[in-house]
Amino acid sequence: MKIIKGGVCAPKGFSAGGIRCGIKMSSQKKDLALIYSENICDTAAMFTKNIVKAASVQLTQKNIENGKLHAIIANSGNANACTGEQGMDAAKRMVQSIADELQIDPSKVAVASTGVIGVPLPIDVIEKNIGALKNSLTADEQGHLNALEAIMTTDTRKKEITVEIEINGKTVRLGAMTKGSGMIHPNMAASHATMLTFITTDAAVNSSVLNVCLQNAVTRSFNRLTVDGDTSTNDTIIIMANGEAGNTPITGFEKHDPRIYADLRGLEENNNLKIFYNALEFVCISLAKMMARDGEGATKLVTVTVNGAKNEENAVILAKSIASSSLVKAACFGADANWGRVLCAMGYSGAVFSPENVDVSYKSEIGEITVCQNGKSVSFSEEKAKEILSSCDEIEILVNMKEGISQVSVWGCDLTYDYVKINGDYRS
Amino acid sequence: MKIIKGGVCAPKGFSAGGIRCGIKMSSQKKDLALIYSENICDTAAMFTKNIVKAASVQLTQKNIENGKLHAIIANSGNANACTGEQGMDAAKRMVQSIADELQIDPSKVAVASTGVIGVPLPIDVIEKNIGALKNSLTADEQGHLNALEAIMTTDTRKKEITVEIEINGKTVRLGAMTKGSGMIHPNMAASHATMLTFITTDAAVNSSVLNVCLQNAVTRSFNRLTVDGDTSTNDTIIIMANGEAGNTPITGFEKHDPRIYADLRGLEENNNLKIFYNALEFVCISLAKMMARDGEGATKLVTVTVNGAKNEENAVILAKSIASSSLVKAACFGADANWGRVLCAMGYSGAVFSPENVDVSYKSEIGEITVCQNGKSVSFSEEKAKEILSSCDEIEILVNMKEGISQVSVWGCDLTYDYVKINGDYRS
Numbered sequence: 042m043k044i045i046k047g048g049v050c051a052p053k054g055f056s057a058g059g060i061r062c063g064i065k066m067s068s069q070k071k072d073l074a075l076i077y078s079e080n081i082c083d084t085a086a087m088f089t090k091n092i093v094k095a096a097s098v099q100l101t102q103k104n105i106e107n108g109k110l111h112a113i114i115a116n117s118g119n120a121n122a123c124t125g126e127q128g129m130d131a132a133k134r135m136v137q138s139i140a141d142e143l144q145i146d147p148s149k150v151a152v153a154s155t156g157v158i159g160v161p162l163p164i165d166v167i168e169k170n171i172g173a174l175k176n177s178l179t180a181d182e183q184g185h186l187n188a189l190e191a192i193m194t195t196d197t198r199k200k201e202i203t204v205e206i207e208i209n210g211k212t213v214r215l216g217a218m219t220k221g222s223g224m225i226h227p228n229m230a231a232s233h234a235t236m237l238t239f240i241t242t243d244a245a246v247n248s249s250v251l252n253v254c255l256q257n258a259v260t261r262s263f264n265r266l267t268v269d270g271d272t273s274t275n276d277t278i279i280i281m282a283n284g285e286a287g288n289t290p291i292t293g294f295e296k297h298d299p300r301i302y303a304d305l306r307g308l309e310e311n312n313n314l315k316i317f318y319n320a321l322e323f324v325c326i327s328l329a330k331m332m333a334r335d336g337e338g339a340t341k342l343v344t345v346t347v348n349g350a351k352n353e354e355n356a357v358i359l360a361k362s363i364a365s366s367s368l369v370k371a372a373c374f375g376a377d378a379n380w381g382r383v384l385c386a387m388g389y390s391g392a393v394f395s396p397e398n399v400d401v402s403y404k405s406e407i408g409e410i411t412v413c414q415n416g417k418s419v420s421f422s423e424e425k426a427k428e429i430l431s432s433c434d435e436i437e438i439l440v441n442m443k444e445g446i447s448q449v450s451v452w453g454c455d456l457t458y459d460y461v462k463i464n465g466d467y468r469s
Numbered sequence: 470m471k472i473i474k475g476g477v478c479a480p481k482g483f484s485a486g487g488i489r490c491g492i493k494m495s496s497q498k499k500d501l502a503l504i505y506s507e508n509i510c511d512t513a514a515m516f517t518k519n520i521v522k523a524a525s526v527q528l529t530q531k532n533i534e535n536g537k538l539h540a541i542i543a544n545s546g547n548a549n550a551c552t553g554e555q556g557m558d559a560a561k562r563m564v565q566s567i568a569d570e571l572q573i574d575p576s577k578v579a580v581a582s583t584g585v586i587g588v589p590l591p592i593d594v595i596e597k598n599i600g601a602l603k604n605s606l607t608a609d610e611q612g613h614l615n616a617l618e619a620i621m622t623t624d625t626r627k628k629e630i631t632v633e634i635e636i637n638g639k640t641v642r643l644g645a646m647t648k649g650s651g652m653i654h655p656n657m658a659a660s661h662a663t664m665l666t667f668i669t670t671d672a673a674v675n676s677s678v679l680n681v682c683l684q685n686a687v688t689r690s691f692n693r694l695t696v697d698g699d700t701s702t703n704d705t706i707i708i709m710a711n712g713e714a715g716n717t718p719i720t721g722f723e724k725h726d727p728r729i730y731a732d733l734r735g736l737e738e739n740n741n742l743k744i745f746y747n748a749l750e751f752v753c754i755s756l757a758k759m760m761a762r763d764g765e766g767a768t769k770l771v772t773v774t775v776n777g778a779k780n781e782e783n784a785v786i787l788a789k790s791i792a793s794s795s796l797v798k799a800a801c802f803g804a805d806a807n808w809g810r811v812l813c814a815m816g817y818s819g820a821v822f823s824p825e826n827v828d829v830s831y832k833s834e835i836g837e838i839t840v841c842q843n844g845k846s847v848s849f850s851e852e853k854a855k856e857i858l859s860s861c862d863e864i865e866i867l868v869n870m871k872e873g874i875s876q877v878s879v880w881g882c883d884l885t886y887d888y889v890k891i892n893g894d895y896r897s
Binding site for chain 1: 522548700795808809820824844
């Protein structure tokens with residue numbers, strides 16, 4: 042697997058574009074994006090589990106039912122959520138207008154929105170600029186970057202990844218973009234955050250297989266991510282595969298019921314499905330870590346690794362509880378090796394374990410320090426701990442349960458003044 | 470019911486005291502407290518559900534089993550948690566030393582600790598000052614205040630309440646103190662926060678009845694409180710009743726199994742048990758609201774009231790999800806009427822409801838404004854909303870589900886820069 046450039050435009054047959062149409066009234070930033078494949082794609086998607094769903098989510102869920110897509114249109118600056126029938130009408134008009142412009146079937150178009158909730162979507166300005174949106178489509182990296190910019194809200198970094206693999210001697214590419222920094226909380230399965238993630242690939246792979254791959258990858262990536270515990274009304278992750286790489290179609294789960302979880306890790310390494318899945322998992326984990334690092338106001342990526350756990354489920358519960366704790370997050374910001382908060386967060390996680398077995402250490406590029414052994418304080422240099430926690434923008438909290446062999450990492454970030462600032466006055 | 474002064478010393482036969490012995494090394498504040506009744510008390514208590522329990526909690530759970538207590542000794546500045554056998558040894562020595570000093574049975578002494586986790590408790594300085602602690606006991610209000618000061622950590626206000634009721638022509642008093650501002654999260658039943666709450670009463674009431682009363686009161690008070698979602702290793706709430714008021718003993722649940730929840734609200738108003746329960750519930754709700762208002766870094770008490778709910782359980786889940794949302798809390802700090810975050814938090818709460826029925830309004834002393842009707846935005850003056858949210862230190866988020874008749878209020882606070890500051894560098 043090679044990391045390359047190009048984003049969603051790197052796989053053959055895809056183009057993308059992005060413009061400013063004026064949804065974001067108080068800034069000059071782009072706010073309308075398009076991803077398009079000339080050929081109809083096989084597709085899979087996952088959405089927020091929030092009971093309050095944006096109109097765009099509801100419409101896309103319907104359009105994706107048959108597993109086929111031509112294009113994704115997305116906007117930032119407005120979530121098109123909690124606006125009743127007017128919102129659904131706007132989502133439909135958005136899809137219809139780009140379908141007319143591209144001369145494609147509107148039921149093969151996905152729509153995604155992100156931004157403020159409860160304010161009617163200014164559909165008129167979208168329709169007025171739909172021609173310009175279509176004209177912005179290009180198959181080079183600039184198209185990808187324009188689309189990516191147009192879905193960003195409080196994001197401070199461009200989060201994208203592109204990889205190349207080989208399947209049966211054919212070059213296959215996956216390109217991806219994601220936005221999302223606040224409202225990020227584990228539990229996509231299928232749920233998340235104001236997270237929009239769009240992945241394209243030129244692999245030949247049908248929607249049933251894509252579904253299983255996506256569920257597996259999301260479980261081990263976005264589902265192991267936490268920023269602030271809120272789960273958005275708009276989360277959407279879509280993968281489109283147009284088959285233009287010309288590989289032998291990837292098979293293995295055609296008849297698999299996507300509602301039943303199949304664990305792909307058991308497959309042999311040289312299996313085509315496994316090669317494709319590994320690439321997709323790498324793409325999703327890379328994006329999830331970028332999201333954690335770009336958490337609203339974050340100064341640090343905090344990886345929490347629980348090993349020696351009874352089982353994976355237990356490890357995930359423990360690691361997420363630590364990474365989600367406001368007190369742990371604030372201590373990471375303050376570079377305070379306050380490991381008692383780590384044990385405390387484990388204790389109220391709901392997972393059953395023996396506190397008297399637990400070891401805790403902190404790690405960063407410059408070193409590692411053990412601060413708790415067998416559930417008790419050990420003497421350690423507070424100075425060295427502070428140095429480890431403060432000198433890098435990536436730190437790791439390592440917990441050893443000494444109860445089994447399962448290991449899981451989850452990703453979060455610190456809690457900072459800027460988180461409060463950004464969310465205390467988001468709209469002004 | 471009358472609100473009076475005196476705290477835990479107001480009921481007959483109780484004295485209290487507090488001193489500085491040097492557990493809090495970096496400040497000159499008091500850190501060791503004592504509450505004492507000459508007569509043995511009937512007692513009930515509830516503790517954290519965190520799997521990681523401080524040594525003091527473990528010892529007190531044991532000592533309280535027979536329902537009898539003479540005294541409570543408590544310290545701040547050190548949680549005596551995650552310190553292994555050394556911690557349990559320290560807790561036992563703490564209890565033994567005060568029992569020796571007071572010449573009482575050590576198994577009738579409760580111990581509670583709050584402060585940093587994982588640092589060994591300096592038991593020597595406690596033992597060295599145990600005589601001074603005993604000598605600080607007085608039955609006047611100063612004794613109460615000294616004890617209260619000695620259990621405070623990041624608290625900025627003294628949280629106390631005293632009430633007087635009449636039972637069978639006898640004057641009965643309840644006095645209470647609480648500490649706790651961070652790490653406060655619902656779900657005491659029995660669990661909570663670095664919350665220590667001590668309640669004294671001179672009522673004649675046995676421990677079985679006290680148990681049922683305490684469980685009922687905590688369910689409708691501390692369990693409806695949220696500050697930051699963390700649940701501490703040390704939470705303890707204890708009520709002691711010495712019977713010195715001379716009332717006819719309050720009965721009604723002697724044979725009730727305390728593990729089975731009995732709802733006391735159904736009792737007739739002139740029932741002695743109901744009179745006593747109402748006073749206790751008032752005490753607990755008053756303290757819970759004080760804790761929310763004194764949440765770490767908080768500038769506002771935020772009451773979330775859900776009415777028109779299907780049932781109480783549903784209403785509690787919805788209200789807590791709103792009050793716990795970092796985004797809602799940050800919006801309260803910023804006086805931003807961002808009601809979409811309210812609906813979003815309801816949506817991921819796990820409660821089943823129809824978003825299209827929901828009304829949301831904001832309220833404070835200066836007025837009320839409806840911002841969402843039937844799940845949709847209504848036009849409202851952002852300026853007036855900002856005024857309502859910013860001009861008072863008490864605001865209310867009102868949600869009407871229009872699905873039933875249940876109503877529940879929960880209490881929380883806003884998320885501020887100071888929360889991050891306090892918890893980013895707690896120990897320095």
